[in-house]
Amino acid sequence: MVDIFDEVSEDLRHERAVNLAKRYGGLLLLAAILVLVGVGGQQFWQARKARLANQAATQYLALTQTMDQPQGQLTAGAADAAAQKLVDFSKSAPEIYKTMARLRAASLYANAGELPKAALLWSRVGADEAAPQLMRDAASLLFAQHEIGIDNNADILGRLQPIVQESNPFHGLAREMQAMVYLNEGNIAMAKSLFTQVQDDPNTPQGAQNRAQAMLAKLNG
Structure with missing residues (x-):
């Protein structure tokens, strides 16, 4: 009798499974496909991202190899081009x-005397939240260096303010730029x-310390 009940129970389970398969088999298959597509899609996008990065690296190196010469050997027209x-690549x-x-292009524009074009690129990099923070800070410093006396001083000081924090590796250079802005204002x-x-900060680059010392000597003279 036990065997009969077991067989009936097994038959019922089998029938239930068949009915479920008939009713929901399509959905289950679709779910399985979606899972596989999700995994495969993620792998596809990761592979595509890596491939695009490799292509970009090759393109960037090809573009810059012809520029890797002393700036004095590049005519203004060649640097601009x-x-x-x-x-365009960016x-x-x-x-x-x-x-x-963008940073390399800005450097070329600056050396070619195209400062407005360089400043525009530095400004864009500095404001680009997707860019690495150190590159953003470097761009803001370069913008400040070239725009003192040209751009609004309040705008320059605003760009420098986040960089002067002690935790920022560029804080000494940012303070030097702040000092130049105030000097330009007559303060x-x-x-x-x-x-x-800047002069007394051991974490500031020696070159900046020396420049600060020289400026203090002039101002105190």
């Missing part, structure tokens, strides 16, 4: 290469205070 190629490049291309007391901080 090279910078434009980098700008429009479709992955984030890190986009940022690198000698604030400029001297900032130059003194």
Whole structure:
């Protein structure tokens, strides 16, 4: 009798499974396909992302190899043309290469005397939240360096403010730029205070310390 009940129970389970398969088999198959597509899709996008990064690296190196010579050997026209190629490349490049291309193009524009074009690129990199923070800070410093006396001082100081924090590796250079802004405004007391901080900060690059010391000597002379 037990065997009969077992067989009936097994038959019922089998029948239930068949009915479930008939009713929901399509949905279960679809769910399984979606899972597989999700996993495969993720792997596909990761592979595609890696492939695009490799392509971008190759393109970036190809573009910059012809520029890797002393800036004095590049005519203004050649530098301008090279910078434009980098700008065009940056429009479709992955984030890190986009940022690198913009910074390199800005440098070429600056050396070619095209400061407004350089400043525009530095400003864009500095405001790009997807770009690496150190690159954003470097771009803001370069913008400040070239725009003192040209751009609004309040705008420059606003760009420098996040960088002057002690935890930022560029804080000494940012303070030096702040001092130059105040000096340009005629606020000698604030400029001297900032130059003194730069001069006395052991974590500031030696070159910046030396420049601050020289400026203090002139201002105190």
